[in-house]
Amino acid sequence: MRELLDSEYDVIVIGAGPGGSMASYHSSINGAKTLLIDKSQEIGTPVRCAEAVPYLDEFGINPDPSFVRSKIDGGILVAPNGKKIIVKGGKTQGYVVERKIFDKHLAVRSANVGTKIAIKSRVVGLDYDGEKYTVIVNHLGQIYAIKAKIVIAADGVESSIAEMAGIKCKKKVTEICSCAEYEMTNVKLLDKNMMEFYFGDICPKGYVWIFPKGETANVGLGIIDSKKKAIDYLNEFLEHPLLEGRLDNATPIEFKCGGAPVGGPIEKTVADNFMVVGDAAGQISPISGGGIYLSLSCGSIAGKVAGEAIKSNNCSEDYLVEYENRWKEKYYKLLMDELKYKKVLQKFSEKELNALADAMDERLEEIDVAKIAFRAVKRAPSLLKYFKDII
CATH class of the missing domain: 3.30.9.10 (D-Amino Acid Oxidase, subunit A, domain 2)
Structure with a gap:
């Protein structure tokens, strides 16, 4: 009987959400033999966001x-x-999209450039020998031990894969x-x-x-x-x-x-032969809870760096840290600022929220918390106690 999965890949991506599919897509188009794993029997389910x-x-x-x-x-x-x-x-x-179809579209797009996809596949173990990972997968009821030069964890808020690799990502x-x-x-x-x-x-x-x-x-x-x-x-x-x-x-x-x-990004998103992407990495807006854009972007960066690492035959943390450097350069300050703003806004009573709204213009071109805080304090000085560290 022909085995459904090969025994070795350059890159294994765990989780076929937007971040995982983008990572596998860019890994594949950069020449890496890539496997995308998802525990669901249908990619895109269950839907857990506002779409x-x-x-x-x-x-x-x-x-x-x-x-x-x-x-x-x-x-x-x-x-x-x-x-x-x-x-x-x-x-x-x-x-606003139909996530069931959108996520599947991204996975198909990845498959069309060479990614192998394994649905209804749960990772039940992860072993590291210093050079490669062995990912133990229950795929359609059959156990596989698959070697990978790089593993990318994109398994969402409940991520356990990064913890298996020794990266702290559990959320409070x-x-x-x-x-x-x-x-x-x-x-x-x-x-x-x-x-x-x-x-x-x-x-x-x-x-x-x-x-x-x-x-x-x-x-x-x-x-x-x-x-x-x-x-x-x-x-x-x-x-x-x-x-x-x-x-x-x-x-x-x-x-x-x-x-x-919504507690901000995890401290570390890379290790030797390993990267963490998307919700698993805390790459999500602390204020809005929106993470699709960040997952698409950071997944793209991870896939590109993975492809580059395979070509260079260097999958060490020293090489893969380029992924962390790139995504942090684009988003780290934004996420940490939003985390600070969220903590401020969560202290507001309804009365203070009304005061903030009354101090704001009825039309805005963008949501810039620092600018809004400055205008709000000018019109309602009582709000200064909240915004003193922002403006």
């Missing part, structure tokens, strides 16, 4: 109608007192944002091309979102709170007075839940 993605041009991905459900022009921020602030342009533009409970979401029909949107965000006691230390998705909408929230479950807060929000009955006739057709690691 908003940025413009995809810089990644060479066409916004295919098969997965694009809505084009997004910006967002509407809604304070507890109901004041609406419109943000248009910049990072708020993009698409207080750093995990619990998310719950309904995809609903018959939602009356404020604007079919704008995302909606709600703040206050309805979602402690987080926010509620309503994202247009073609004929449906994603209605969900993320919280860091132990008093009630995320689903309980979400169900209460469906009847919130701020909605003015816009969800009265809405009906859920799908429920999604998950967690987002």
Whole structure:
């Protein structure tokens, strides 16, 4: 009987989300023999996010109608007192996609340039001999011991692969944002091309979102709170007075839940013959919980460096640290600034959130927390105690 998987690859990527598929794609086009492993029997499931993605041009991905459900022009921020602030342009533009199809599209794109894909494959062991890893995989009920010169862990917020390799990536409970979401029909949107965000006691230390998705909408929230479950807060929000009955006739057709690691990036993302990418690496916005853009970008960097390492016959940490240097140069300061801003904003009461909103213009071109803080303190000096370390 022909073996389904080879006994050795240059690169094994574990996790076929956006980060993993981008890593395997760039590893393959740079000449490395690459295997992409995913524990699910269908790539893209289960869906655990609100499905908003940025413009995809810089990644060479066409916004295919098969997965694009809505084009997004910006967002509407809604304070507890109901004041609406419109943000248009910049990072708020993009698409709401069908993640099941989008993730599969990225995996197919990777397979088309040579990546071998193994679905329903769970990594049950990881051994290192100083030169290569042996990845023990349960693939469709059969155990394989597969050697790899480089392993890339892209296995999400619950990552165990990096821990197996001796890299600390476990997240504290207080750093995990619990998310719950309904995809609903018959939602009356404020604007079919704008995302909606709600703040206050309805979602402690987080926010509620309503994202247009073609004929449906994603209605969900993320919280860091132990008093009630995320689903309980979400169900209460469906009847919130701020909605003015816009969800009265809405009906859920799908429920999604998950967690987002919003405590900032892990300290170390490389070791000899090993890299960590995406949610597993904490490459996700501490403020918004959005990680797809960062996963696409950092996955691309990891795949390119992996391909370069294989060509150079040097898979040491000293060589692979180029991945860490590149992604940190682009995003580390941004992520650490957002982490600082998040900790400030989480201290705000509803009254203070309203004061902040009242101090802001009703239209913004971008969300620049430092600029917003400066304007807010000028108009509401009582907010200085929160923003003194920002402005």
